[in-house]
Amino acid sequence: MSEKLLKKENIKPIVVLSVICLVVAALLGGVNLLTADVIKAAEEQKVYDSLREVLDGTFAPAEIPEGAPESVTALYKVTDGDADVGHVVTLKVKGYAGDILMTVGVDADGKVTKAVITAQSETHGKAGMANYTDNYAGVSSDTVSDVELFTGATVSSTAIKGAVIDALNTVTGGSISSPDNGGEEALPKTDEEIKAVCEGMVEGDITLTDLAPDGAPDTLKRAYDAGDSGYFLYIVVPGQYVPVATEAVVHINNDGEIIKVNLLQWVVGHDVTSGDFADGFIGANKDTAGEVELVTGAIGTSGDFRDAVKAALVYFVEEYELGEALPKTDDEIKAIASEMAGKALILSDFAVSSAPETLKRVYSAGDDGYFLYIVVPGAYVPVATEAIVHLNTDCEVVTVNLLQWVVGHGVEPGDFADGFAGTNKDTVGDVELVTGATGTSGDFRDALEAAVITVADGDAAKERLLLKKIEALVPNAEGFDTVELAADAPASLKKLYKVVGYDGYVAYIITSTKYVDVETESIVYINSNGKVGNIQLLTWTVGHGVEPGDFASTLIGKDAEELGDVELVTSATVTAGNLRDAIVDAIGVIPVDHTPLIVGIAVLVLSLACTIAIIIIKRRKNR
Amino acid sequence: MTSNKKLWIFLKGLIAENPVLVLVLGTCPTLAQTGSVIAALSMGIAATAVLVCSNVVISALRKIIPDTVRIPCYIVVIAGFVTVVQLLMQAYLPDLYDMMGVYLALIVVNCIILGRAEMFARKNNIIDSALDGLGMGVGFLIALLAMAVIREVLGAGTFAGIEIPFMADYKIPILTMAPGGFLVFGILIAVVNKIGPKKGEEKRKNFSCEGCPSATLCGKVSCAENTELVVNVKEEEVEDNGN
Numbered sequence: 078m079s080e081k082l083l084k085k086e087n088i089k090p091i092v093v094l095s096v097i098c099l100v101v102a103a104l105l106g107g108v109n110l111l112t113a114d115v116i117k118a119a120e121e122q123k124v125y126d127s128l129r130e131v132l133d134g135t136f137a138p139a140e141i142p143e144g145a146p147e148s149v150t151a152l153y154k155v156t157d158g159d160a161d162v163g164h165v166v167t168l169k170v171k172g173y174a175g176d177i178l179m180t181v182g183v184d185a186d187g188k189v190t191k192a193v194i195t196a197q198s199e200t201h202g203k204a205g206m207a208n209y210t211d212n213y214a215g216v217s218s219d220t221v222s223d224v225e226l227f228t229g230a231t232v233s234s235t236a237i238k239g240a241v242i243d244a245l246n247t248v249t250g251g252s253i254s255s256p257d258n259g260g261e262e263a264l265p266k267t268d269e270e271i272k273a274v275c276e277g278m279v280e281g282d283i284t285l286t287d288l289a290p291d292g293a294p295d296t297l298k299r300a301y302d303a304g305d306s307g308y309f310l311y312i313v314v315p316g317q318y319v320p321v322a323t324e325a326v327v328h329i330n331n332d333g334e335i336i337k338v339n340l341l342q343w344v345v346g347h348d349v350t351s352g353d354f355a356d357g358f359i360g361a362n363k364d365t366a367g368e369v370e371l372v373t374g375a376i377g378t379s380g381d382f383r384d385a386v387k388a389a390l391v392y393f394v395e396e397y398e399l400g401e402a403l404p405k406t407d408d409e410i411k412a413i414a415s416e417m418a419g420k421a422l423i424l425s426d427f428a429v430s431s432a433p434e435t436l437k438r439v440y441s442a443g444d445d446g447y448f449l450y451i452v453v454p455g456a457y458v459p460v461a462t463e464a465i466v467h468l469n470t471d472c473e474v475v476t477v478n479l480l481q482w483v484v485g486h487g488v489e490p491g492d493f494a495d496g497f498a499g500t501n502k503d504t505v506g507d508v509e510l511v512t513g514a515t516g517t518s519g520d521f522r523d524a525l526e527a528a529v530i531t532v533a534d535g536d537a538a539k540e541r542l543l544l545k546k547i548e549a550l551v552p553n554a555e556g557f558d559t560v561e562l563a564a565d566a567p568a569s570l571k572k573l574y575k576v577v578g579y580d581g582y583v584a585y586i587i588t589s590t591k592y593v594d595v596e597t598e599s600i601v602y603i604n605s606n607g608k609v610g611n612i613q614l615l616t617w618t619v620g621h622g623v624e625p626g627d628f629a630s631t632l633i634g635k636d637a638e639e640l641g642d643v644e645l646v647t648s649a650t651v652t653a654g655n656l657r658d659a660i661v662d663a664i665g666v667i668p669v670d671h672t673p674l675i676v677g678i679a680v681l682v683l684s685l686a687c688t689i690a691i692i693i694i695k696r697r698k699n700r
Numbered sequence: 701m702t703s704n705k706k707l708w709i710f711l712k713g714l715i716a717e718n719p720v721l722v723l724v725l726g727t728c729p730t731l732a733q734t735g736s737v738i739a740a741l742s743m744g745i746a747a748t749a750v751l752v753c754s755n756v757v758i759s760a761l762r763k764i765i766p767d768t769v770r771i772p773c774y775i776v777v778i779a780g781f782v783t784v785v786q787l788l789m790q791a792y793l794p795d796l797y798d799m800m801g802v803y804l805a806l807i808v809v810n811c812i813i814l815g816r817a818e819m820f821a822r823k824n825n826i827i828d829s830a831l832d833g834l835g836m837g838v839g840f841l842i843a844l845l846a847m848a849v850i851r852e853v854l855g856a857g858t859f860a861g862i863e864i865p866f867m868a869d870y871k872i873p874i875l876t877m878a879p880g881g882f883l884v885f886g887i888l889i890a891v892v893n894k895i896g897p898k899k900g901e902e903k904r905k906n907f908s909c910e911g912c913p914s915a916t917l918c919g920k921v922s923c924a925e926n927t928e929l930v931v932n933v934k935e936e937e938v939e940d941n942g943n
Contacts (some may be wrong), residue, residue, distance in 0.1 A: 086768075093773065094776075098776055101777060104784065109787060111787075112791035112792075115792065
């Protein structure tokens with residue numbers, strides 16, 4: 078029987094097909110070798126051409142600030158000699174039929190110079206889309222929302238608009254919200270109508286900037302910044318007792334006090350007018366708004382409205398820090414920070430939990446570290462001590478720039494500020510105070526110490542430092558995603574990251590022993606086969622100064638079973654053993670991906686089955 | 701074969717058996733890439749290159765490739781050549797490459813190429829196959845250009861991207877869109893069939909069953925001239941089964 082199976086007619090087709098495939102593959106490989114570099118160069122050329130199309134000058138790659146929109150793929154700073162020409166942002170957004178690559182130039186005034194599409198596969202003609210992007214020339218953060226979408230290509234144009242907004246946000250550090258593609262709540266009034274009402278409430282002209290309040294209470298639908306005139310809040314409270322909502326525009330000043338409440342719609346079941354209810358809010362702030370007298374006979378509706386106003390005020394004052402006038406504005410602080418660094422920085426707000434009162438602002442400047450803005454109220458004089466402190470990415474003080482220092486009797490800070498250079502959270506408290514102004518300098522030093530500790534110990538900073546080390550461990554990775562650990566995960570496994578753009582996971586392990594007070598911290602890269610790919614010991618302390626030596630490297634390449642046989646460090650067997658066990662536990666947590674193997678086996682089995690079936694059928698036919 | 705015959709192999713692809721307008725093959729790229737003259741030109745040249753190359757290779761291998769796997773083999777060869785053209789275009793003509801987009805890769809499944817491989821290349825020698833490929837390719841190109849000129853000039857008021865001054869006010873935009881494309885296509889087919897050789901007799905003389913669009917319906921018996929062919933084929937099959 079096997080003779081018949083191996084007959085020439087059955088073997089020949091397989092052989093011929095395989096040979097042809099191999100030859101063609103070789104040919105393609107050859108052509109690819111020939112053209113791969115040329116293609117790459119052409120693609121890069123296209124990108125560079127598009128960069129120069131939007132802005133002219135000398136290009137220098139810049140680091141994308143943290144918190145920048147995900148769509149940003151690269152950022153360039155453009156200068157002309159010493160003059161700052163602007164920035165160019167390349168972005169990748171999801172369009173209708175695939176990704177759209179865009180290049181947007183933003184000049185030094187925050188206006189878009191030009192937006193071009195460098196690659197797209199949208200279904201509508203290129204000509205139409207190319208002309209559409211012309212609409213964005215000259216827009217700024219304020220006017221970008223007004224650009225209309227492209228009829229018949231809503232998804233594509235929304236993506237483009239989103240890209241331009243992201244570019245503006247990245248360069249100006251702003252936070253305009255991206256356009257919604259429908260699914261937005263229908264409000265009783267359109268944005269234009271609301272703004273018209275706001276403008277009608279004040280004398281003279283005002284410019285209103287849309288704010289996108291994050292985490293605002295549900296009833297606060299819109300908020301507008303009116304510069305010196307304060308803010309306008311548009312509140313809509315659903316009717317509980319009637320099917321009509323209560324609608325109002327509330328005008329507050331920059332200190333968070335209500336100037337006026339304009340009740341646009343007020344309906345109650347039984348014809349009670351609001352009367353002086355709205356006026357009762359005048360002068361109230363977030364603390365007193367809850368005490369405004371309600372309307373007799375409409376306690377429910379007026380009560381709901383009063384709660385909404387109070388909630389809006391509380392949220393707004395906290396979010397935008399009203400009533401707390403800082404000596405310097407955000408822009409001024411950022412400008413001074415850039416001067417201190419000696420180059421233009423892109424600063425983004427850095428979140429810290431439980432910041433001390435004196436730490437007013439924290440900015441992250443990417444690889445340049447952090448900038449802290451500290452204001453210490455004057456205890457001995459009615460003037461605050463103000464400083465901008467530059468920390469590097471390891472949270473060590475680089476420079477302290479004392480913007481304001483006044484003490485009662487003309488004592489200069491002298492070298493006080495310089496004394497902080499190079500200190501970290503542990504040593505900053507030891508800096509020498511200024512003789513004759515120990516009170517003021519002491520207060521400042523305490524504030525600075527608290528600030529540095531907050532930033533250094535803050536989870537965000539810690540995580541960042543950790544991620545930097547992990548990046549060095551797995552250089553081919555594009556990024557790392559935090560994996561949530563189950564409740565029964567080993568206690569030594571503190572963090573687990575999935576590697577993006579490459580396979581495997583990284584485990585952050587902390588083990589301790591009863592022999593020493595200090596923990597052993599390590600990061601381990603485990604590939605998808607469950608083997609240790611790379612490991613770095615971040616800290617290693619044992620009671621009697623035994624170095625780990627090559628211990629870490631002996632772990633590399635081993636899977637969970639083989640790790641059990643690894644030789645431990647002499648005289649530090651417990652510490653080394655705990656670490657090894659922790660790594661084995663971590664490997665046990667990681668899901669091993671079997672899909673490629675399963676798919677491969679399935680394909681093989683399937684094709685084998687088909688071949689056998691065909692041969693059997695042929696034999697039956699020939700019989 | 702006389703040189704006249706050889707010439708005819710080339711010439712028949714231009715009008716008499718124009719792949720697009722007579723054989724009605726490869727309609728997808730025809731409709732997609734005739735919105736502009738430059739796109740039509742690129743598509744026509746790319747397809748012709750692949751057609752000639754694949755015809756030559758398949759003809760060269762025709763004795764080696766067994767019948768049972770002939771389609772996969774043809775596809776592999778065609779796909780290989782299309783990929784080569786793709787890579788070369790991407791490297792040296794990136795603008796054209798961008799303009800053609802996905803339709804460049806779709807040449808692999810362009811019926812003309814597989815059709816000619818089946819109908820002609822596997823039964824004829826290399827030179828004839830090359831000529832046939834060239835003829836069909838040029839015929840494809842001519843058909844594309846004809847459509848593209850009409851659609852671009854009358855539909856968009858431009859020719860190869862150059863604005864035609866007086867057309868701007870008289871253009872018919874629907875011609876650049878799908879419905880207009882089908883319209884132009886249909887009219888062109890009608891015109892060519894009218895002025896071309898009479899379909900009735902020609903079909904029986906010069907067509908093989910595989911080349912006839914009605915082959916599946918007629919069961920290979922309605923063409924009187926082909927009855928002999930059919931009988932021969934049936935005899936061969938009987939012999940084979942006897943082995």
